[in-house]
Every structure is written in structure tokens, then in C-alpha cells.
Amino acid sequence: MKEYRSILVHSLVNLGDVLLTTSAIALLKQCYPQARITMLVRPVVREAVENNPVIDEVILFDYKARQNSLRKMWAMARELRRRRFDLAISFDRKLRPAILCWMAGIPQRVCPDRVFDDKPSRVTSLYTKVVPIRHNLDTTLQAETYQEIIRGITGTAEHARPVMARILPAHEEKAARLLASLPAGAKHIALCVKGTFPLKTWPKEYFAAVADGLAAMQPAAFFIVGAPGYREYADEVIAAMHQPVLNLCGQTSLMELAALFRQSDLLVTVDTGATHIAATTGVPMVVMYGCTSPKRWHPINENARVLTSEESCCPCHCSAADCPTNPRPACLWNITPEMVLEKCRELMSGRNS
Secondary structure, three states: OOOOOOOEEEEOHHHHHHHHHHHHHHHHHHHHOOOOEEEOOOHHHHHHHHHOHHHHEEEEOOOOOOOOOHHHHHHHHHHHHHHOEEEEEOOOHHHHHHHHHHHHOOOOEEEOOOOOOOOOOOOHEEEEEOOOOOOOOHHOOOOHHHHHHHHHHHOOOOOOOOOOOOOOOOHHHHHHHHOOOOOOOOOOEEEEEOOOOHOOOHHHHHHHHHHHHHHHHHHHHEOOOOOOOHHHHHHHHHHHHHHOOEEOOOOOOOOOHHHHOOOEEEEEEOOOOOHHHHHOOOEEEEEOOOOOOOOHHOOOOOOOOEEEEOOOOOOOOOOOOHHOOOOOHHHHOOOOOOHHHHHHHHHHHHEEE
16 A cells, blocks of 8 residues: 555535545544645534544635636645645545646545546546445445545545544533523433425424423423524524524534534434534434435434435435425425434433433
8 A cells, every 4th residue: 555645635515524524534544644634625614624633734725616716726726736745535526626636736636436426527537546436325324435435545444433623621611601591400402403405404393393292201401503594493493382492503613513412412403414513422313304315314323313204206306396295395294203202212211221
């Protein structure tokens, strides 16, 4: 196996995927423990990869399609060339980072032939090695797809888990302050109620029914987490509920959110990036999948329970407006509150024993 001293990895995608790529980076670190690993990411995911045990340095690239000027590309290419990387690995198979690595003159550049879908791409012509991904993408964990790229480079047969940045005492203290207003002695139950698009978002009235059911089991204190833009939607969910609920959307950084999960007794969530943050903390969690599949996006956490109605049309990539069962998408409405409560009961009974 060839040795490398300075390795660049890039993943200019959303939070959940970036976090899953850290499993592949952990595998890379195992194979090249002496190498310095630098990660190129978008600013929005910075916190998840800075101060991360498997990443030595982070470079931010504000990637927005059609908005990156040639001058900005040249500046980044010069910066990458200055750092004299001897290997670049693509986890996203995107055009701009491929061009950057080619312009920077990185001698070994590796990408997968497939990563998000089965469509061929001319982007692969900018790489010196293309790793074939032979498994079915829809029925294989995405983290395994990322790791398969590393196996194709190194020949290792090992596996690894996603690695979140270190949770610091300041993050734990902020989380404790946020939770201090909840009733003493109650179970802390986190809710993540909104996905990145409608066919991931479980019905509001179903969340209300689950909160009622959990409150009937034992003393419970609820709070909703999410991005700042989800705060108004969370208020709508809270309005449908019969239990007091704290709206913490937009009140935490990514690492404070991780600390919140670590201090929680249970998370009930849709399939979103926060799900994979939570998985790294080991919190008991129930995840409802709509148009996506847990075969591919299952959180890597032994305390996770997942639910899917396994509609014949799923997984799909259509908009809510194009869904044949809209306005009550079957993939979401066929996962009932009773099904979720059964999984919650299973997890909570184990937590109490």
C-alpha cells in the first residue's frame, strides 16, 4: 500500500452526509495514521468537522452553484497547491471540487464511480483513479458507500463508525441551561419534527398523539430542536399538542445540539441531519422514514429504532405535489402514532431497567 503524507478529502454536501463521511475518514486514519488529513467542506457544516479526532484541519469553501467566480476558484486552487497534498479523495463526485483538485496539481485524485445515484458522470475523467461501487446504493448504508471508497484505495476490509467533533464542557453547560427550565424529575424527550423537504415531515397531529402517549407512560418533558428556519413550524406543532413543549429551534450550535441529545432520555425524529448527530451520542431514538429508506439512511446507533411503511413507490425523489397519495402521503401517514409509541415503550423500558 502506497504511503501518503498529506491527504485532502472533500464533501461539499449537507450535514448528514458530511457526518457519515467521517466513518470513511476514520477508516482512512486507521490506514494512514501518520498522514495529515484535511477536509474541504461548506461553512454550514464547519462545527461537525472542526475539533474532530479524525480530521487534522478544515478548509471552508462557500460552495453555491452558479455563484462561484473564476477568481474565487483560482484563489482556492492556489491555496490547495500551496499545501502540496499528495492525495485527494472525493466523497461527493461534484464538479467544482474536482476542478479545484485538478487545478491544484494534486498527483493522486480518487473518486467513486457512483455515490448518490446510478447516473454516470464525466466528472470522473478529472480523477486519476475511479473506485467502482458494486453494491446497490438503495439497500446499502450510505456510510458503507463512503467507506467502500477507502477500501478501494487501501485494500482494507475494516469498517468504522461516524465521528462527531468533540463535545466540550461549554457545550454541555449550555445544554444543561436550556434544559433547566423543564420540570424536575421528568424524562427529557427531544422531538425533531421537520425534514428538509415535505415527504420527510411526519404529520403534526401524529407528533401530538405521541407526546400524549409518552406523557401517559411516565413524567415527561418535551422540547423541539431544529434549525432557526424551523422555529415557526415548530410553533405550529406545539399549537397542536396537549403537552407543554419547549421550542429550542435555532437556540443551539451543532455541538450544543449534540450535548442536548447526550442529556436526553429519548429522541423522536424524522430522517434529517440531526438524526445522525444524535446517533453519535448513543441516545435512544425512534426515527420515522417517509420517502427515504432506513436500508440506506439508518442511524448508526444500537439504541435506534426505525419505522417505515415500505410503500412500493419508496424510496422516491418526487416532490410532495407529484406524490400520487398527496396531500396525505402514504409513506408518512401509514406510520401511525401507535407504531411509534410501541418503539418508544421498548426503548424506555430498557432505559428504566
